[in-house]
Structures are given as C-alpha cells and as structure tokens.
Amino acid sequence: MTLLALKEDRPTPSAVYNWRVYMSAAIASFASCTIGYDSAFIGTTLALPSFTEEFDFASYSPSGLALLQANIVSVYQAGAFFGSLFAYGTSYFLGRRKSLFIFSVVFLVGAGVMLAANAERGMAPILAGRVLAGIGIGGCSNMVPIYISELSPPAVRGRLVGIYELGWQIGGLVGFWINYGVNTTLAPSHSQWLIPFAVQLIPAGLLLIGCFWLKESPRWLFANGQKEEAIKVLCWIRNLEPTDTYIVEEIDYIERDLERTGREIGKGFWKPFLALKDPKVQWRFFLGCMLFMFQNGSGINAINYYSPKVFRSIGITGTNTGFLTTGIFGVVKTVLTIIWLLWLVDIAGRRRMLFIGAAGGSFCMWFIGAYIKIAQPETKGNGDLTSGGIAAIFFFYLWTAFYTPSWNGTPWVMNSEMFDLNTRSLGQASAAASNWFWNFIISRFTPQMFLKMGYGVYFFFASLMILSIVFVFFFVPETKSIPLEEMDRLFAIKPVHRAHQVLMEELMARNNDAGVADDSSSSTHEKSRARQVEESV
Template sequence: MNEQKKQKSFLLMIILVSTFGGLLFGYDTGVINGALPYMSESDQLNLNAFTQGLVASSLLFGAALGALVGGRLSDQIGRRKNILNLAVLFFVAALGCTFAPNMTIMVIFRFLLGLAVGGASVTVPTFLAEMSPVERRGRMVTQNELMIVTGQLLAFLFNAIIGNTMTDSSHVWRYMLVIAALPAIFLFFGMLRVPESPRFLVAKGKKAEALAVLEKIRDKKQAAKELKEIEEAIEKESSIKKATFKDLSVPWVRRILFIGIGIAVVQQITGINSIMYYGTEILKDAGFETEVALIGNIANGAISVIAVLIGIWLLGKIGRRPMLLTGLIGTTTSLLLIAIFSFTLDGTKALPFVVLGLTVIFLAFMQSCIGTVTWLVLAEIFPSRLRGLGMGLSVFFLWITNSIIGLTFPSLLSTIGLSATFFIFVALGIWGIFFIYKYMPETKGRSLEELEHYFRNYKEDKKQEDITVGAFK
C-alpha cells in the first residue's frame, strides 16, 4: 500500500511540475492584457495602436515557430530536456521583456518568449500523455489546459493588484512582467527531479531505463506490460510511412488536412484572444478607468477556469461536434450583443458593465465548449501516418491566425471603434458555425481506423448525407 502511495505521489509531482509549462503559457499570454495600457503611456516605449499590436503579436509569431519545431526537438533530445531548455528560455525572455529599454528590444524578447510558449504548447501535452496511465490519460492531458487558464487568471489578478497599488510608478508594467520569471525557476528546478518519458527512452533503445521509470509510477506487473505495449507501438509506427507534402495530391488527405486547419482557425476567429490580450483596452474603450478595467478582467479569468472544468466534465457526456456548434453559437451571439450595445449605449454609464457581463458569457461558452474540444479533436482526427504533418500544420495555422488578430485588433479598435470591430468577429463567427456544421465529422466513439476509412470513402457530391453520422461504405 505504501508503494502505491509513493507511485501516486510521484506521478502527481510529475503532473504539477510539468504543467507549470502550461501555467507560464497562460501567464505570459495574459499579462500583456494589463501591462499594455501602461506600456503605451511609458516615455520609453510610447506605443501607438500599431506598435501595441506588434508587441502583443510578436509573442504569437514566435509561438507559431516554436510549435512548429518544438515537437521535432523533443523527439531528438527528449521531452524532459526540451522542457528544461524551455524553462531557461521562459526565464531569460521574461527578464528581457521586464528590462526592455525600448520597443524594439521588447518585440525581440516577446518573440523569444513566444518560442518558449509555442514549444511548451506541443511538448508538455506530449510528455503528460506518455507519462500517464491509459485510464487517466484524458484527465491528465487536460490538466495542462486547466493550468493555462489558471496562468491567465493569475496574470489578471496580479495585474489588478499591481495596477491599483502602484499607480504612481512609471514602471508598473515592468512589475507585472517580471513575475513570469518565478514559475520558470520552479519549472526548471522541478524538472531536474522528473524522469524522462519512458516512450522516448524506448525509442532511443534505453529499455532498462524506461522500465525503471515506469516502476516508479506503476506497479511492477503493469510497468512490464506497458513497456511491452510501448515497444510494439514504436515498432508498428516505424513501419508506417509518414505523410509528406507530396501526399497532398491525394484527395482524402487534402480533405482531412483542410478540416484540421479549419478547426484550428475557427477557434481563433471567435475573437477569444482579442479579449485575452486586449480585455483591459476593450473595457477602457467601453468606459471603465484603467484600474477598474484591471479588476473587471479578474472575472474573465475566473470564468475561464470554471468553464474549463465544466468542459472537461462535458467531454465524457456530449459529442465533440454539438459542443463546438453550441460554443460557436454562444460566442457569436455574445459578440453580436457587444457590437449592438456598444453602438446603442455609447456614452452611457451602463455600457462598461454590459460589455463586461457579455465578455464573461462569451468566455463561458468559449472555454467550456470550444477551448477544451479543439485540441482533443485535432489529436483524434488524424490517422497515425498523418498525425505529424496534420498536427504541425494545424497548430501552425492556429498561431498564425492568432498573430494576425493580435496585430490588427488595436488598430481596428482605434480606427473603426468597438462596435464595428465586433461586427467583423460576428461575421467570422457565422462562417465558423457554417464550417463546423458542413465539414466536421463526429470523432467521439470512433477509432482512428474508422475515421480514416470514413475520409477515404466520403463522396463530395453526396450532399444530402449528413457527413457526421456514420457515412461509411
């Protein structure tokens, strides 16, 4: 019994330490929300609408590149070593942003921070999936999503505390940014105690080391069984010819990549990150003072954490497609109401409270129904031979779309205003609903082989058939 407790405690330690990569992901993407208004007023940075977008989006362009190379790097040097390197990069880049003397240096270090965020977005979930027992894999991997939104909540909370207690300081934004260095220290020293993934060790021919790791987190019988399963899986994968760009000439391969990239893009065009990065600016534009807007953002962070917990529970109860459609209808409706009320209630004292309430509703739909489902569907939809190419391209397009929105949103807000900007997101949301309804198949309860068979046999001209309900031949 003591041995089982030790194994469970060690596994919990692995989860806690490694998901600090997700916490850093969340904090570094969320902290800009509160820091940006003070950066704009800083004599050293003196940001305008365009350079605000550049500072926010430089991290996202870095994340796109980090996600693209992060998986390959962890395959070469190991998941553990890659996360250790990412912790160092998180720390150095956070300090670089904190002490940036001008906008150029800020953008450079934000880009480096993005490399760490992108690398963590692919490496940490992979590491968790490979360390977790089969029966707990779904729950363990989704812990990373929970830590991401927890990181964003902490960013909003510290932004509000610092922004309301240090109003006389010209370095308010620097205090907000430097906090990100602390979890990076914890991640680095914590990972020194964490073993390498057994799957990576087997892939490198270190079977004895892999078994020793498994015996620390499983009982001996289960460890031996799992080691054999890992060996068989790696042998099977080595015989599978991986898809390359040449395979895009095959219609069913093009179709599944089209759907994967489309799902990734749809998640971003909801406007989620315009609220996560520029929530303070949105609430200021609606009528709140900066300090009050920072406090209001705490509600956005809190609802995100609660909604992710609800979403994790819903995954076992409802299909992926209905969850996505429900989420998109909810987010699009919320944005439509923000756009309408921003126009009709312009200048009234009620407007900022209405906007805050609607952003909370927006995030409830987004994080419970869209955020939790998107990454899961992308993991499920691609057959083994397509997974590397499919996930790589989908995540790349997700970050690029995120980057474009992050770059253009402040300029749109300053030129056409809050109402017109959100009407654009409403139009994009309607397109997203149409895309998911028409193209996305239901993946819940289907094996990878069944999905591959489905895509191979789908007939484009059979329009009357609902593509999500057993279109097998």
C-alpha cells in the same frame, strides 16, 4: 452518471488513475501557466499609466500607437510560431522531456532580457525579449500536449490534457489581476510596470525545476529503441507490475502501432514529411489548423491581449474599473475551465461542446455588436453604464461561459490525440504553429480592426463562430475515450458524426471476443507476451 464517471475502452485497473500521471501533467502544464500569464498581463501592462508615461505613449498618433502596441504584443506570437516548429527537431532527437527543459531555458533568457527596458534604452529589450520568450513558449506549446497525451490512459486523456488548459487559465487569472494590484497599491514608477514582467519568471522556473522529476514519454522511448526503459517508465506511470494484463496489452498496442507505421511510413526524421503525401494524413493536418483558426476567430485573443480596449468599447472607463472588469473575466474563465476539465471534456465530449460554445458565443457577440452600433457608448465617455451597457457586459460574460468550456482548450486536446505515433510530433508542430500564426494575425491587427471596423469586429467574430459549427459537424469526429492507436480507424469511418459510436462498438466487441478467447485458451498469447515483458525488464 456521476461527475467523475469515466467511459473506458477496456477494463482498467484503478491503480492506473494514480497521482503520478496527474502530477506529471501538472508539472508540464507550468508551461501553459506562462503562456496564459503573458496573454493576460501584457494588454493591461500597456495600459498602466507608469508604462505609458515612461515610454511616452502620448507622443504617438492614434494609428502610430495602435501599431506600436500591436508590435509589442505580436512579436511574441511570431517567435512562438517558429518555436513550435523548432520543437519538432528537438523532440525527434532529444525527446519530450529534454525539449521542455531546453525551451523553458530559452523562455527564461527572453523574460530576463525584457527586464532591461527603461526610458533610456527604449522598447528594444522588450521587443527582443518577447521574440526569444515566444520561441521558448512556442516549443513548450508543441511539447506539453503531446507529452501529456502519451502518458494518459484513454479514459482521462481529455482531463489530463485539460490540465494544460487549466494552467493556461490560472496563469491568465494571475496576469489579469496583477496589474489591478500594482495599480492600486503602488505609485506610478518604473518598478510598478516592471513587476508584472518579472512575475512571468516564476512559472517558467518551476517548469525548469520540475523537468528533473519528469519521466520521458514511454511511447517516445519505444519508438527510439529503448524498450527496457520504456517498460519501466510505463509501469511507473501506471503503478502496475510489468506482467499485469493492462501493461501487456498496452505494450502490444504500442508495438503493433509502431510496426504498422514502420511499414507504411518508415522511421527517420524526414519520414513523417513523406507521410504528408497521403491524403488521409494531409486531411488531419488540415483539420488541426482549421480548429485553431476557428478558435482564434472566436475573438478570444483580441479580448485577452486588448481587454482594456474591448471593455472601453462597451462603455467601461477608468484604468482601475477596466482592470477590475478584466480580472472578473479571468475568474469566470478559470472556474469554467475547472468544470470543463473535470466533467465536460471526457463526459460530454469534444464535438458537443464545440457546437454549444460556438452557437451560444455567436449569439452573444451579435448582441454586443448591435448594442455598440445603436448606443455608441465609447463616444459618450461619461463612465455611466445604461441598462443596455449592463446587458452588454452580461452578454460578454455569458460569451465567456460558452467559449471557455468549449473552444478554449478542446482544439489542444484533439490535436494532441488525433495523429499516429510517427506523425504526432510533426502534427502537433503544425497545429501549434497554426495556433500561433492565427494568434499573431489577431494580436497584430486587432487595434487596427477596432479603429476601422468598430462594432463590426464583434459581428466578424460572431460570423466565424457560426461557420465553425458547420465545419465541426461535417469534418471533425468525436475523439473522447478512443485509444491513440485507433485514431487512424476513427478518421476512416464515415459519416463523421457517427464515427465515434461505430468505433467504440467495435472496440467493445473486440474486447468481448478477446475475453472469450482467453477463457477457452487459458490466455496463452497473454502469458507469452507477459513472459517477453518480464524478460525485457
């Protein structure tokens, strides 16, 4: 199998894998660039000497400073939690594209407010701006995976939603390196720490501009009675004529799924909430929340937001040295995300990568925690790394190699695809809110955890990664290459570890039977559907 080989649920014209669908995913993913940038730049900005001096960090006690830093970081996640829930309402009434536009504007306003902070005004503009920016980014984190998954052909859905994760890592890469740059090239000043805050306006501005080019999700248009416009957008994004067999079949899938959900759930803003009475729907909401709990339980956001503190615990001292080590961490994550995006997510699959990432990552965390327990490098403070310290840094980067192509983006991919059309927006809102809730918990309490637990923090994350293996094996089915309209069937098959294989065999058999029927009946039904589509256009 080649690097870009795809596993298709049905014969797919090559025109479907065109530049428009990739460009749409890339533009929408400017939102994740903004998220990734924030997760990376804020921790290192709090460690900049110019920032700590202007806001008089030296006057705080260790516990008071830990609380202040935690509040600066975590109010953003608190805003994002509510933003991800607000996006359900905007998505329902206004659609995916307009929601992205609205939340990008909200973020830009919040980012602008942060720039008003200085020694005289204090931290208030930063705290208020981060809440507002968090609301904007929370809404985008809900919308982007849904939007991309609804545009995507099944065979490359993981790859396209993975662009969202790639944007996250590119933003993080810039965020990790920018403070190294300003610290080495600029003298400590107000402008030195203000520049990193201002840079976050760039990806948000590009998203705002890109929204004028993006098309609305055809599935949302179908669901809201705009069939003619939906067909036009679908043909544009697939680069096919409306009478093409692939288009006819896709429209049929979407309409049959809408008919089914209309019968079983009904249409309306509150109907998806009523669907929560169904234990099968509840279960998928639970799975989405748990995936993000285990993602955050790996320790990634403790590292993202407090990387200087993490590297100091291993024994790395000095502002520039810490920033450099953090920057290399960003490079490793970005390179591995590209590998995951191009190959692993749609070829190796979701489940397999989650297993490998959790097992390998847990081993690395156990090693790092044991080293800190035995060597106690932070207490020595001489800046010289022993062979054990070098090994700990190696295992830290090895942990990154295990985590990035597995738990980093896979939960976002799976949550974007495992709900039916009527509950997808609400399901993604629940999943995104869960992500930001656990993100908030980690970012809020990591400084206190390091103060109270020390090396035990690494053992804590290692233990959660072991638990995630058990959880995924028994409860999370493989979703790669499965059409969105077949997810209900996938989650109904038991045992879970064989569900993907069983359903793919069913789909192939169904397509083979359909092919035989078409040959014998001259594709009467297909021609009828094609005429209906042509009349609609």
